[in-house]
Amino acid sequence: MEDRYLELIKIINEADYNYHTLDNPTITDQEYDSYLRELYEIEEKNPDIVRDDSPSHRAGGKVLSEFNKITHKIPMLSLSNVFNEEEIRLFDSRIRKEGIIPKYVCELKIDGLSVSLRYEKGKLVSAATRGDGITGEDITNNVKTIKTVPLVLNKEIDIEVRGEIYISKKMFNEVNKTRREKGLEEFQNCRNLAAGSIRQLDSSVAASRKLDSWIYHLPNPSDYGIKTHYDALMFMKDLGFKVNPNNKLVNNIDELLDFIDTKSRERDNLPYDIDGIVIKLNNISDQKIMGFTAKYPKWATAYKFPAKVVLTKLKDIIFTVGRTGQITPNAVLDPVLVQGSTIRRATLHNEDYVKQKDLKIGDTVSIRKAGDVIPEVIESIKERRSGNEKDFVMIANCPICGSKLIKKEGQVDYYCTNLKCDARNIEKLIHFVDRHAMNITGLGERIIEDFYNMGFIRNIVDIYNLKSHREDLIELEGFGNKSVDNLLLAIENSKNNSLERLIFALGIEQVGEKTAKVLAKKYETLDNLMNAKLEELIEINDVGEIIAKSIIDYFSNEENIRIIDLLKKIGINISYTGEKIKEKEAFLNKTFVVTGTLNNYSRDEIKEKIENFGGRTSESVSKKTNVVIVGENPGSKYDKALKLGIEIWNEEELVSKIN
């Protein structure tokens, strides 16, 4: 029987490979099903013999309470971007400057999420997300459900490979169609859906989404005697991985530009989304000469396709009310597909914006969307007007509660000032659970709206009492036992968030995610922040008078204090648990300005570091500046620093001070 079991594993894994990876079925569906049934029967009767490489794992079924962390043996880097021919030539010339005569491999830049797969003796042992590049999440169970990821390789070797997990445009449309029918929020694009599916704790959900893979990177080719990236791709293909057939070795920059040109035109016909072309130096020895920055290899880059512009009809302009009562006009568009997402709405910001663009209802408008950027209405096409278009009229009353709108002096926005306005309350709740705030997954906008209208959640405290409505929730359409339990668990887990999330989630006017973090780090507990004096807040880097006043106002409001007291009673963590300030002499109480590009840090990273060491950062050089950090191609701030005789550090000095 064991022999038969091993034979079945082999037959089914091979059939999966031929069908899914090679797109070349070798057995009929009936045969496949009968082998699979036989395998299941054996496993059911002999649970002890189930092997890790059994195709039964592809069905999913394991449910985790959270993902374990995996530290990458080699960091998973991202890619630098180039946006036009000039920048591509610059990338090429930087390589030539090192005396290299480059050949490149051009690849499609798949719009999914990257994964690292580890095999021992040819067997898949773990799969991890990129995470922050150093540590990712263990998504092995979910990755096993992807039919094109081999559970066993053709050779019994130890190897780590990297690639992209993605979802086809077809699957994306199917999932969204079902969600639309169920009244659930739709996924924005293929990447969001792929990312959402791979981060499911229940692997049968991942299995149902039919994810797919392309493998494109071998982190240590020299270990296998491989000398070029192209050979690495072939090597991985021979091992059984799905390697993209569009990959092409080019001999010079003209061939490279040709490739980009062709693929830009063909991309809409591909069954999956791509957002650019990846350019990689072919020779591994040349790659070693070029090396890495802290974030990117210097031997590769990603050419990003330009934002696409499409025409559609402006059907209506409707108004929404934000959590601060701010009124925003929104374009209701004839749905159009732009770069993988269907655009139905676009913000029009405020009355002035609509008037400047002279938009009329019924106009044909051009819209643009790039990557994660929210869609934007560029202009109306005046030549297409028929004369039946309607003028835009700004409303005078709140579209939800009917209160008269007011416009503060010198501002462009109108506000509904009714604190009891339902729209504001709902927006406050939506903000509270946001991924960047308390991060409660499972409480989408529409669900909040429904729960609000049903009276389950009227304020943020009610979210934490939702568990008393468990039975009611299970009865609701689109909800089941499991999804309700997942939701309640996410709510409970959010109680342990570090303070910065709570500060941001409270929705204090003017306090964004970044300010929330600065405040949490500085004050460490909510009580300390609540006791802070205006003068003290103003002094903080990144705060200033307007934000400081808003914070004081917020904590002077009785209703806010009542809610905070209730949150404390519920057991919400109100302390900062993130990285603490570790004062460093060289930075303490000094003001820094950064100019030019640093190789090892992004702007935000270096600012965070400086603040962590007890320093301050500022955007402009003045007499108050203590140190100017100068990277490559510095701007006029450098000249000013020289003029004022301010201490200057180059990147090398900066790094030595940090370490």
Ligand code: IVH
């Ligand atoms: S190579 C050190 N190749 O793009 C090598 N990445 O913007 C790093 N991506 O994090 C990656 N298609 O998730 C590479 N053919 C391809 C790719 C690709 C998509 C993704 C990957 C990476 C991101 C960088």
